[in-house]
Amino acid sequence: MSPAPVVPRPAATVLLLRDHPHPVPGRSPLQVFLQRRVTGMAFAAGMTVFPGGGVDAGDRPDPDHWAGPGPGWWAGRLGVDPDLAGAFVQAAVRETFEECGVLLAGPGVPPDVRRHRADVVARRRTFTDVLAANGLVLRADLLHAWARWITPVGSPRRYDTAFFVARVPAGQEADAHTTEAVDAQWWNPDEALERWQEDEMQLMAPTARTLQEIAGFAESSAVLAAAGHRVIRPITPTVRCEGGRLVSVLPDDTTIPADGFQGRPA
Known part of the structure; x- marks a missing residue:
């Protein structure tokens, strides 16, 4: 008898966005903040993720x-x-502050914000x-819902994750001062996807798919505007072996490598 699937734990993640004032020629100004998790993490070790x-x-x-x-x-x-929805939003703002x-609060940032963060x-x-x-x-108004992803059935750790997009407030800077990541920086979505395709960056299926979705926008304002028109339905990929590699299969039958890039998504 197969064991019952692990119940997904609620989680939240935020695509922090900004527009580079002097983008690299051939790249859009749009940038997203990504963190590479430490290899000792119990979940998504070594993966590059959103906060x-x-x-x-x-x-x-x-x-x-x-x-x-x-x-x-x-x-x-x-x-x-409503209780879970409020918790999703609260967790998104708290985790963004911690990581x-x-x-994403107002009116303004307290002078001893580092102590409060610690x-x-x-x-x-x-x-x-x-x-x-x-x-x-x-400031819940600074967040915009983008998606909900649920870890595939059969995984030992499962999450029901609400994905939000938000533009970094004026006067604030994202940093890498977290013990959960070994590297954190701003990326143009296309550049991050190219690194993934070259096996120089590890992305989970939800991260890769989301980067593909926002890569079609030139500026952060366009991403935020598009978020308001998205229909949010839970996405639970399935995992299968295809051509000797694991792939995540999305509800629309799109496949995304689940074990490193090793080839372009179908």
Whole structure:
């Protein structure tokens, strides 16, 4: 008798976007922030990913420190109940702050933001506590839903991950000051995909697919505008062996290598 599938843990990830003021000739100005995870991680070790992580018990919205569309609105957008929708958004903002120092909150960034970030990472304080202590509100209006991906059935660790897009607020910079990544930098989507195709970068199927989707846009404003028109349905790939390699098969029968690039996607 086969064991029951692992129940996916809720998670959130954010495509942080910006427009390079002086793009490389032949490249669009659009850039996305990517992190290469340390090889010792239990999930996606060595993979290049967008900032994000699992929903924590403390990721429960506080209406007194929340601005923009509420959990009920996000529930309709993401196809989940309001509690989970609010947790997705809260986790997305918290993880972005923890992993790359970008605070999707307002009005402004506190002068001792590094200390607050360290406290949240170490779980000495909750993210909501930091917002309240500094008179800030979570800016849900800065996020735009892009997709939901669920790890294939049969995987020992499974996640139900909400993908959001957001432009880095003016005056803020994303950094690589996280213990979960060995490298973090801005990439033009086409350049990242080329590195993947050359086996110089490892991408999971959701990351590769999302980079392919945003690569068709020249600027961050176009990505944000497109996000509002996307229909969000959970995507659960299946995995099969094809030509001696593992591939992730998407609902539209597109296949993406699941074990490194080793060839172009079909």
